[in-house]
Amino acid sequence: MPPIFILWMGGFIVPKGAVMSADEIRRAIVRIAHEIVEQNEGVSDLMLVGMRTRGVPLAERLATAIREFEGETIGVGALDISLYRDDLSTRGTNVEVRPSEMPQDVADKKLVLVDDVLYTGRSIRAALDALIDYGRPERIQLAVLVDRGHRELPIRADFVGKNIPTAKDDDVLVQLEESDGQDQVIVTERRD
Amino acid sequence: MVKNASSPRTTRVAPSSQKRPAQLTERRAKTEGRSNAADISAERLSPDATWQRRHLLDLDDFSAAELVVVLDTAGAMKEVLARDVPRVPALRGKTIVTLFYEASTRTRASFELAGKVLGADVINVSAAGSSVQKGEALLDTIRTIQAIGADVCILRHHSSGAPYLAARESSFRVVNAGDGGHAHPTQALLDAYTLRSQLGDLRGRKIVIVGDIAHSRVARSNMWSLTALGAEVVLCGPPTLLPPGLNDAAPDAEERDLPPVRVEHDLDIAIEDADAVMALRLQRERQSGGLLPSLREYARLYQVNGERMAKAKPDAPVLHPGPINEGVEISTEVAHGSRSVVEEQVANGVAVRMAVLYLLLRGEQP
């Protein structure tokens, strides 16, 4: 892929190239789906919760994959963590709040929280607070498509599509068919 | 913007595009921006749509897109309110002061609940029982509230413009919870929310506001927001209760900076094919003030009743800002009938006020 230079807030974003192709994403999802079922010894009381925005289609894909090899449909929720964030002031005013949707009561469920990228862990911390406000699940696990490191909180993922070492200034951009028209993960580098 | 300008008794009130005085040109540009904004999809905002306001004083300069941000955010807040434990930490550490110079049960309770659900600390200051009653000037009270470190002040005041004074003279944010006969923006927002949940897109919808328009801050704010959202607004009431300055024949009609609304004195004509009807509360002192012969006469001419609602569109919702004088502005059958959405309005009020508080206080340095 030829490098594209995009003017962004006075600097440049330099794509370093795709680090996950559509095929790799597909395979990672199938693998994680298997791992979730294996780890939880089946699908009973299992519920997936996608974090808005890109965690939601990922959770739905995982549910579809599980249905294909387990033959059972599991619930998928959507979680908006805007009201739980600790970084509202630094994210500025460009935060859209959307409703969370929980298909079932979370009490005594085995929840798998699904997000696209695991980075500092702060979003996950907010998501845990949000989930617990819905009730007392039996356990909460975490599935992410990409773990890029640089954790600021003691949080780790139970299921990881791919570990991608990055610099702190890099951006990891996950694009999904549902929201972006194509599946790929790219890493971009910011230069001033 | 206004269709069906058919009745001969109808006055059309719309800003003209000619001969604008220089000092209004800039404001006009905003008004025109509003109608353009109404053409963009009001259903879904682009992800980078922003909402950056310091205060909520009125809706007079809100674009459709901005209104939709509030209404969509309110939708998210409704989900929070539906939970078993409706409490989120979004405004943890923020201090909200409600300062009410007029008695109010529902508006104040609604704001207080909204603040608490979002995790903020809420302090109530009312005119009765505080130094306000001892003749303390508004500005002194404002400075005191500033000194205790309020992040936002919810102000209700009997004088039009008081929240503007508070906003100019303080460092905290101000939400107008009703000022004199001027504006009541959160009421208009909850009305818009309720109407959108009933009717969907409001573009081209005919909404009739009936009653004491002249003294109604609710009607004033609704005129701005509903026309910005593309609705056709018809004001209906006796000439004694309609605000001055709407006369097209006035020499300065050209320069008016008022929302494009129609005036119709005959409710039976106004209500024809209405998509929604909003009745306003009639203050009983209007009779002693000589503006009405009697409540009976008013009810005969302007009560929203079953017979009149039959002329509106089927299932057209009936709104009222409350509290209702049953049998005066609305008949009992309509007030408690299937078309009444009055209780829904109250419930939506909390969600809308949560959205307003959240949008004003997010992104603020702690």
Add this chain to the structure above:
Amino acid sequence: MNKLLIRGGRVLDPAQGVDEGADVLIVDGQVAAIGGDLDVANTEVIDANGLVVSPGFVDIHTHLRDPGQEYKETIATGTEAAARGGFTTVCCMPNTEPAIDTRATVEYVLRTAMSGHVRVLPIGCVSRGREGHELAELADLADAGCVAFSDDGSPVADGALLRHAMEFASISGLKVIDHCEDLAISDGGVMHEGWVSTRLGLRGQSAAAEETAVARDIAVAAEAGLPLHLAHISTRASTDLVRAAKQRGLPVTAEVTPHHLTLTHNVVAFGENGNRDNDTLLYDTNTKVNPPLRSADDVAACVEALREGVIDAIATDHAPHADYEKACEFDEAAFGISGLETAFGLCMTLVHSGALELPTLIERLTAGPVRALGLQRSVPNLGSLVEGAHGDVVLLDPAAEWTVEPERFASKGKNTPLACRTLKGKIVATLYNGKVVWSEERVEV
């Protein structure tokens, strides 16, 4: 002998029909001559080259607030403000505390004004305590030095009392001035009733409140066959009524304020173009005045009536207030504008726009007000530079620009809606009885 020569200016004295390049010679505080070749031996000289030399302005409607409301203004600060505004005579309204309804209060005002900067002519009350019930002792007030009678601030609501006041005042050859407002119609309104009051949700005061009072007053004056002066008229219909009355030959006179000639009700909400942050509605309490600022059509009618002479005089209705009386809710704010120091500059916008000729403006600030109240009976040759007149002279620069800075007003009242506005036309120097009572630094004596 103390001689002072004002040299090289354009002398404008409408009372004598003078408008020519000439020198003015003042000897011992009185005008000695106007002309070209004046004796300049042993004479101080003021260079008025490029300036207009006019009789000192006469304000027939000033609130000096003294006695009783010295926190708003005193005779000292008010007369200093007058001097800065080019006014060498002010007629002070009696709505003080106590009201000017007794000889003692008149004497207090006159005694205090002896050390003021300009001439003060008191106006006495029509009714005791301005309560509108019983007549004040008008003849005694006249003897003490009152030049007219008014309950200004309030109308003389009782038409019979108004007539009796006019009749009683005529004994002393003085006039009654009425503040024209039908209180039942104005009904607590805080601004002009119109689209702006609707926009702001403020209680409006309809034009008819003034017009019905004007019509009543004219009818009462006509029946009594006595003169009457109408304070601060502000609507088109009022000007029409006065015009018709004058055409019938009735002895009715009228005044208008600088703000009613130049500002509309729009400024209450939106301010002056460009000078302020117009992002939100202003609710500018400094625009709150009674009668209220009217529509553009009313303003145009007032200007036209002034130009025609239907309106005889410009009067400031200088109404100073303390800051806290304006730094409050619009409904609570006091009515009034501190107007002495901006009057000329504001009126000059009419000259620069071509709506009014400069000599007409000067006439309405000098000879017009003197004629309206008949002040020449109290002060001979007032408002003119005729030989023998008091040496009350004002030097004007019609083209000089300046910015209104209320904090630099001599008046205690900083309440003006013109803050930060640039005005074109300023007072360069003011002479009262031949002495410079105010001047810009560039005038050398």
